[in-house]
Amino acid sequence: MKSLEPHINVVRLLGCCTEKEPIFVILEYVNKGKLQTYLRNSRAEKHYGNTHGKSNILTSGDLTSFMYQVARGMDFLSSRGIIHRDLAARNILITDEHTCKVADFGFARDVVTSKIYERKSEGKLPIR
DSSP, X not given: OTTOOOBTTBOOEEEEEXXXXXXXXXXXXXXXXXXXXXXXXXXXXXXXXXXXXXXXXXXXXXHHHHHXXXXXXXXXXXXXXXXXXXXXXXXXXXXXTOOEEEOOOTTOEEOTTTOOOOOOOOSOXXXX
């Protein structure tokens, strides 16, 4: 993240401390929080299971804009050789102005240096 120039649809790294454990990172504050929570809170009716009520504040245009902004953020990361590996609404942050920002780079990998992308661990991956 240190080597990335700012992009409107990617959360910015403001600082970090990596000299000793624990490692600390300072990221820009994105006031509306996770897109997942924002979408759930926008529902007019609360449902159970996989059914969803219509939104009382968001339009289909808003949702399309969110999707486009996330795609722009991912395109930016991809063009810089970054593979995110955990894209989900819980890892997208949203501002008051409805700007979506890709966040949570815990599983991200830089494939520019090695030019190879392969899984090296036997641990579980988050697949939904």
